[in-house]
Amino acid sequence: MDAEQPQSAALVVVFEAPVVSRDCADALRTLGFRVTCLPITEDNVMGLMSSRPDYVLTINFNRYISEVCELLKVTYLAWVIDTPCYPLYDGAVKHSHSFTFAYDAAIAQRLRARGVRQIYHLPVAANPGRIEQLQQQGAAVDLVHDISFVANLTRTEYASLIQPRLSPSTSARCAALIQSLDQPSATFTLAEHIDEALIADVNRESGYGLTGEHLLSPAEKLAYLLAREHSWQERIGLVRQVEQRFDLRVYGNSEWEGQIQGYAGHADHFETMPKIFQQSKINLNLSRSFVEYGLPMRIFDVLSCGGFLLTNDKQDLGKLFTNGKDLVIFRDTQDLLEICAYYLEHEDERQAIARQGAATLREQHTYLLRMIDLFTTVQAVQGGQPMPLSRWYT
Structure with missing residues (x-):
């Protein structure tokens, strides 16, 4: 007490x-x-x-x-x-x-x-006061990167428990739904494209229960499972493309091992992560495809550390922050690559955005x-x- x-x-x-x-x-x-x-x-x-x-x-x-x-x-x-x-x-x-x-x-x-x-x-x-206390300890030279991405790679239930047991036709239907998420949408509507026949086939073939939650439909639960698989694939694909052109380091769980070249290990949330965010020239955020409007903690954590943030879009970004002023939003992978190249070459603009993002965070999002x-x-x-x-x- x-x-x-x-x-x-x-x-x-x-x-x-x-x-x-x-x-x-x-x-x-x-x-x-x-x-x-x-x-x-x-x-x-x-x-x-x-x-x-x-x-x-x-x-x-x-x-x-x-x-x-x-x-x-x-x-x-x-x-x-x-x-x-x-x-x-x-x-x-x-x-x-x-x-x-x-x-x-x-x-x-x-x-x-x-x-x-x-x-x-x-x-x-975010908690800027906690970050300020940590920053007084000084910088860590080994955490200085051109681009960093701090995120776990979560192995999915779909890949391990469902897909291996599906028939070729059911697996193909699920794969098509996963691929459809490659096209960005204002909202996550995958459940609307899942019919009762697919739910019945997945239940029968995999034995994985899609029921049990009182306020969540089987279609919505299957949509989450498929979208989590999409996010697994999307994170790996994006990192592979970025690290072909830039100095990129990825911090997270060991699932990254063997998937990419720039895996740098685990980063403690309270000690190491803030130093990475502060000292990286560009911090990436890739919000998961099954998140509709909301923003992950990574966005607030990066800004609270005075880091420059480059992120994909979610509806809350336009309500809580200003694109090009507090942070920068990319539309697709090609846009991401071009923005990275630009801001690595324009340090003054990058630092000005990082300063304003930190100011907005302290004023509105603690x-x-x-x-x-x-x-x-x-x-x-x-x-x-x-x-x-x-x-x-x-």
Whole structure:
């Protein structure tokens, strides 16, 4: 428990996650809350019955914590930062004491339409204060690169558990759907092109269950599985093309080994990643094809470090940042290659954009501001005042 806050202050239990939870806890303490951080264990979840906090916060939705909070009449706050987050589609998300905030407005809009009243849009953020403390430690020469890409390569369930068991005709249909994602779209609509016959064939041939989530259709689940395979292929293909022309280093999990030439190993989120972002001339972001509007943490992390960001497009970019001023958006691989060549040669322009991106981040996209938005929404709704989906989407 945070001893610096008076006992009269509201108590928030923050269940720990690999990222985000620590920054949320820091922001909540700044706002005057008492904060207790705990790992998610059965004992700690059941311990809520004795501690009786005012609020419980998790990163991504946890149906079991939602059930306990509903039983105790404790306000449960879930900030969903992943796609797909399958527990989000459980019926527990409709509990009266649960408030869910999704980083992707399209997901929040869809669940609103399916009867989830207390779901809202809240983009992720960064913690510039933590970054500034780290930067005081000095630079690391071995992390200076022309171009860097910090991202994991996630082996997919489709490739390992489904595709090897499919008939040639069913596999070909799935492959065509995966390939269709090569054409950028304003929204992720793959589920609309999946019919009941394909769902039945995939279920029968692979034995992989496409049902189980109360608020997610089998077509939507299959769309996620196919799109995750597309993103695997897309990341490898893009990196291979970039590293043919430029000095590119890729940091992430070991799945990259054997796939590309420029794999540089794992980068710790809190220690190494910020130094890479700060010292690379160009930082790449490739948002996954199955993410509709939302922006990954990488975008906010790069900007908070004063790094220059080159990214593919998502709808939230136009609402939260300005292309060519805070960051630069590429349309396709050829555009990406041309932009890399340009900004490697135009250092003054590159650094000016990086400075402005960092300024916008500090002014508009910190965890402190996100926690203010979150609690403003929750307390207004609890007071009987209806609230919009978010400040960016009404």
